[in-house]
Amino acid sequence: MDLDLARKVLAEQPFSRLLGARITAFGHGEATLELDIREDLLQQYGFVHGGVLSYAADNTLTLAAGTVVGAGLITSGFTIDYLRPATGEILRAHAQVVRAGRTRVVTRCDLITIDAAGVQTLCAVAQGNIAVIEPNGEQR
Structure with a gap:
């Protein structure tokens, strides 16, 4: 799977479109997804909602897997x-x-x-198991 296909897959996900997610890097066993932090993505204390963080982890874990085994993947956990x-x-x-x-x-x-000053802060870490459901992205 290449960057253009990865972006197409992301664009086909209505929830990803709703969040405004974008793939900024993709290849060689790695992937990066970004989204702008907006007020409607926050919880009551003004922090990004955990569900948004989980979404970003879930999709990015699977995208990274796609760089080495192709399309036809799904997060198993x-x-x-x-x-x-x-x-x-x-x-x-x-x-x-x-x-x-x-x-x-x-x-x-x-x-x-x-x-706004470009300072980066680690806020969460995740590990996932991604199931190969269609080897090499072959259609069933």
Whole structure:
């Protein structure tokens, strides 16, 4: 899978469009997804909602897997640890492949926020298992 196909897949997800997510890097076992932090993505304390962080981790874990095994993937499970409140201008999720097998890919992801001054803060980490449902992106 290449960057153009990854962007097409993301654009086909209504929830990704709603959040305004964009892929900023894709290839060689790694992927980066970003979205602008807006008021409607916050929870009652003014922090980015955990569901938004989980969304970013989920999609980026799977995107990273797609760089090594192609399309035809689905998240079979992931864990996320919230380290500190997410505040700032941009949420960036960067994932990389830990191990790629024939039927499963293990990936990990760092979620950081970037403030107006460009300061980056690690706010969550995630690890996922990505199931290969269509080897090499073949259609069923």
